[in-house]
Amino acid sequence: MSRVIACIDGVGERASGICDAASWASLRLDAPLKLLHVLDRSQYPTETNLTGSIGLGSREALLEELADLDEKRGKLAREQGRLMLDAARDHAVADGIAEPEVLQRHGDLVETLQELESDTRLLVFGRGGSAGETLGRNVEAVIRALHRPMLLLPDDFKAPExxxxxxxxxxxxxxxxxMVAQSPLFTGIPCDLLMIAPSTNDVKLELKQAQEKLTQAGFDVTAEILAGDVEQTLLNEVVMRRADMLVMGAYGHSRIRQMLVGSTTSNLIRQTRVPLLLLR
Structure with a gap:
């Protein structure tokens, strides 16, 4: 059975917000929740080879001491991860999840998520740092590597209205x-459908067809075409419309695709103050 997977490590977020978002999605989708912590092997290697970094005259005892320190550091990190998972599990239970799973891995985050991809219905993780700071080093790599819906959180989470x-x-x-029309994730929640493009007959027809599809699925939809810079207009409209979540397809062949490549991806993820759901 496909699961909601909450990645509570590697991107510097408070785990509580990720747990709240993952629990909300798990309950809406009626899907099991798995809480994941990955101990990065590049920072905490299982073996340490220092023979080339100290010099020929260094004593063997120093090498052994440094290796022992690395081993202790790794053990502390693993224990910290276990404590994080325990706290996350308790938080998810408080959110209404009956039996959340926990999983700790020692390896590469992207590789781990790729291994779990076939069992992933939705991935929930943080964007890394607050607005204005550098993105977590794994965020864009995860977005590019996986082909599952992904919910990125800026900070705390509130159920979208x-x-x-x-x-x-x-x-x-x-x-x-x-995907939105067919999924129970947003059932009963009003939505705005926004196109940022010249208001041609073709564009109007395209928007009307999308609006009708959502309306037929039971959504209360407001549709509009606007002109302007795609990235900034989206950010402004999220605020003006009081939207609690921004939803978009990832890596389309259009103007919006420009937002999801290179530095513009980072800008959008960093600047938006609401969760961003990327659908693949």
């Missing part, structure tokens, strides 16, 4: 609308 879909008519964004 309204969400905004960034739509551009591309196959990727059409698929995103289909």
């Amino acid at each position: 309204r969400f905004l879909i960034a739509y551009d008519g591309s196959p990727t964004s059409r698929k995103a609308v289909d």
Whole structure:
């Protein structure tokens, strides 16, 4: 059975917000919740080879002492991870999850998530740092590597009372609308469907078709076409419409695709103050 997987490490977020978001999604999707902590092997290697970094005249005792310190550091990190998972499990139970699973791995975060991808219905993780700070080093790598829906959190989480879909008519964004329409994740929550493009007849028809699909699925939808810079307009409209979540297709072949490549991806993830749901 596909699970909601909450990654509570590697991106510097408070685990409580990630647990709240993952618990909300788990209950809405009626999917099991798995809490994941990955101990990065690049920072905590299982074996330490220092023979080339000290010099020929160094004593063997020093090498052994340094290796012992690395081993102790790794043990402390593993124990800290276990404590994080215990706290996250208690938090999820308090959120209403009956039996959340926990998993600790020692390895590479992206590789671990790829191994779990076939069992992942939704991945929940933090963007790394607060607004204005450098993104967590794993965030973009995860986005590019996985082909599952991903919910990125800025900080704390609140259950959305309204969400905004960034739509551009591309196959990727059409698929995103289909996924929203077919999923119980947003059932009963009003949404705004927004296109940022010239208001041509083709664009109007594309928007109307997407709106009808969501309306037929039972959504209360407000649809609009706006002009302007895609990235900044989206950020402004999220605030003006009081949307609690931004939803978009990832890596479409359109103007919106420009936001999901290179530095613009970082800008959007860093600047938005609401969770960002990327649909693949």
